[in-house]
Amino acid sequence: MRVEIWSDIACPWCYIGKARFEQGLAAFAHADEVEVVHRSFELDPDRKRGDTAPVIDMLARKYGRTLDEARAMEEHVAANARAEGLGYRTEGRDHGSTFDIHRLLHLARARGRQDALLNLAYRANFAEERSVFDPEVLVALGVEAGLDEAEVRGVLADHSAYAEEVRADEREAAALGATGVPFFVFDRRYGVSGGQPAEVFTQALEQAWRGRALTPVGPADAPDAAACGPDGACDVPA
């Protein structure tokens, strides 16, 4: 079974939702037959590379609140994160373009290091307040995740590298009806929106597992025509 998770490194509920999903997955009987793929979604796709601002300021402006009210909103999210055992600081974090991080996450996927890089990037952004908008921090995270430094630098320097993969993920999220993230899709059949409690993810996994039977397409009178069987025998249709 395959679970795809659309998320953005700048999204606190994605950080929390990933931990809740993993708890839900651990409680699922067939967890070892589940493949997890992380897909790209930018909360702020129009933001330019290098244009960063403190998160608290951004929240206050977006919601029309005072800085103290914005801090209280962050504290509420932080309490949810800490309840899942996740570190979360609320002062020095910046908001910015996550496009380059998504490109690197695609490189990491091709190298089998996607989950490692995503965990490191979340931790850097939310728990350590290292700026994930600083290319040198991204290089360090890539190397920590097991990627080749020269390759990471190459992808960061070439703005077209994995750009189409990021945009394809975003188009696919729209086609699947995602209106926000985190957005979880189970075998392209069931969807969970938001950082729901762990039990919801276990339920979705169980539902998707039960719903795995395939609907056959093709001529009903010759379903196994032109096939080779597990005994090596190849049927030859008349």
Added chain:
Amino acid sequence: MRVEIWSDIACPWCYIGKARFEQGLAAFAHADEVEVVHRSFELDPDRKRGDTAPVIDMLARKYGRTLDEARAMEEHVAANARAEGLGYRTEGRDHGSTFDIHRLLHLARARGRQDALLNLAYRANFAEERSVFDPEVLVALGVEAGLDEAEVRGVLADHSAYAEEVRADEREAAALGATGVPFFVFDRRYGVSGGQPAEVFTQALEQAWRGRALTPVGPADAPDAAACGPDGACDVPA
């Protein structure tokens, strides 16, 4: 959308079915949004590495036919292949364990070269009668497909490399109800068994495309709780 194709390099209908699927895909309006993944299935999983025999002999023994009758069976398959524009020779081909080829196809997938390697392996086996059971031929095919020679040799020398990935594919095929190959699965929702005509694949693609809507799982009263929207705003559940 995602199409998974279970096949074996030793399976002539997989070779033919891949060409027919690709014709069907070319006629599908959303072809550029289709991801194809090749999955492992061994026709003869008990066969030992290095234990090869001429295909004609194997067919005659398996079906209890004379060598001439076995040759006629092969000629029938060859005619189907040639009708798809595929080369097919019927004399010198061997039968053997395809486990190492499947392991290499998993390496190639990790390196983004899976389809290239699969095409080269089919051509070598059916059109050129180069032995895909000879490790040096596999090295040559891997390099032709764009893989690193040292890495290919490393995988071939380490019999455990990607072995679990091959077995996981085979378990998954069984769980999905595959009784032979080629076996095509569309978004884990629709299945096509056998090297069907191109139109059947187009039909399956269209059916899967229409059936993409997700079933939501989770509390109906708070579907978007704990999510961040595309405007960057993060909802905070009460």
